[in-house]
Amino acid sequence: MTTSRKLVETSLKREPVERIPFFPPFQGYWALRNENITTIDSINHPDLSAQAQLKNVGPCCFDTVEVLWDWLFLVEALGCQVKIPEYGTIATANNIVNEPSDIDKLELPNLDIFYRYSSAKKTAHILSEKLGKTHYLVASMPGPFTLAGELRGVESMLLDSLMDPSFVDDLLKKSTELDQEAIEYVCEWDIDAVLICDPTTSGDLMSPEDFIRFSKAHLKEAGDMIRKTGKEFVIHMCGDTSDRLNDIADTGCIAFSCDKQVDVGKAVESMKNRMAIIGNIDPAGIIFAGTPDGVRQETRRLMKTGGTTGFLMGAGCDIPVGSKFECVKAIGDTLNGV
Numbered sequence: 001m002t003t004s005r006k007l008v009e010t011s012l013k014r015e016p017v018e019r020i021p022f023f024p025p026f027q028g029y030w031a032l033r034n035e036n037i038t039t040i041d042s043i044n045h046p047d048l049s050a051q052a053q054l055k056n057v058g059p060c061c062f063d064t065v066e067v068l069w070d071w072l073f074l075v076e077a078l079g080c081q082v083k084i085p086e087y088g089t090i091a092t093a094n095n096i097v098n099e100p101s102d103i104d105k106l107e108l109p110n111l112d113i114f115y116r117y118s119s120a121k122k123t124a125h126i127l128s129e130k131l132g133k134t135h136y137l138v139a140s141m142p143g144p145f146t147l148a149g150e151l152r153g154v155e156s157m158l159l160d161s162l163m164d165p166s167f168v169d170d171l172l173k174k175s176t177e178l179d180q181e182a183i184e185y186v187c188e189w190d191i192d193a194v195l196i197c198d199p200t201t202s203g204d205l206m207s208p209e210d211f212i213r214f215s216k217a218h219l220k221e222a223g224d225m226i227r228k229t230g231k232e233f234v235i236h237m238c239g240d241t242s243d244r245l246n247d248i249a250d251t252g253c254i255a256f257s258c259d260k261q262v263d264v265g266k267a268v269e270s271m272k273n274r275m276a277i278i279g280n281i282d283p284a285g286i287i288f289a290g291t292p293d294g295v296r297q298e299t300r301r302l303m304k305t306g307g308t309t310g311f312l313m314g315a316g317c318d319i320p321v322g323s324k325f326e327c328v329k330a331i332g333d334t335l336n337g338v
Helices: 004-012 028-034 039-044 046-060 073-077 100-105 115-131 144-152 154-163 165-186 208-228 242-249 264-270 283-288 292-306 325-335
Strands: 064-068 136-142 193-197 232-236 255-257 276-281 311-315
Touching (some): 028 039, 028 046, 039 115, 064 115, 073 115, 073 136, 073 144, 100 165, 136 144, 136 165, 144 154, 193 208, 242 255, 276 292, 283 292
Parallel strands (some): 193 232, 276 311
8 A cells, every 4th residue: 555655745746646746835823723732732742742743644544644743943042032821833023133233242052952943853753663664755945035134124114125235135044054054953853854844935925037036046056955955945935925936946846836816727737847846725714714525625626636646645834723623624535535
């Protein structure tokens, strides 16, 4: 019997599969909420955090499992203050790069003694021991442009790109170096891939020309570091990125996780010789606010549109915290003919 891991590996190579795999791609925080484990408790108790994931992997038929979902831990490690919500992603509370001289002050600490990283590492170890032979495991990390935006402030950095592009260039160079250092830590784990989340390069925030000017080369550098360690390189971006698929493929990623605005059929066809496509059920409108029947209908539509070569089923972004278990399960059930 073909394992989930083998199914995903085959699909990522853009080879035909007997069943489209379920690559969520971001189930971590959703599963914690589903098991009523708060964000801070998940950090303080990595064993409970792992168990929350394990309780949902089988019933939801996840073929890929996100073993690191606290993807912005690096922001606090570098010195930013944060706000920890009861459930969901930890938010940046202040920005620490206010002028060019602040860039030189940025330094990565020993992550092994940083509380969020050490907890995530323990959780990932438990999950890899339980699932490593059967499932495809990914760790989520920020892209260089997104990391820079957290340190500087997204609006400020986008304005800088117009008013002081050399400042942005210097900040991006530094954030890429820091990202690569952190990636080296994570790539020591028993995982299959690193998924670079780069929402600040969203098609709704950045033109394709600015993506090439400010982000593309740095994203490739981060990807090169991932591939150098022997892990696979996957990218996720929000918004309509239909106009930059070739540029995304130029970074060397094996697959691209796209948001709901992208036409999956066209993306799979145009990228069939370049990278696999993951996506892209509407997270808010269909998974969170919809019904199991509606999810099944959309899953079947995407199965037909994406096909069985170079396409993996997933949400267009994070599975929203609070989404009904039955709606998430409906995706896996439909893929498995249940």
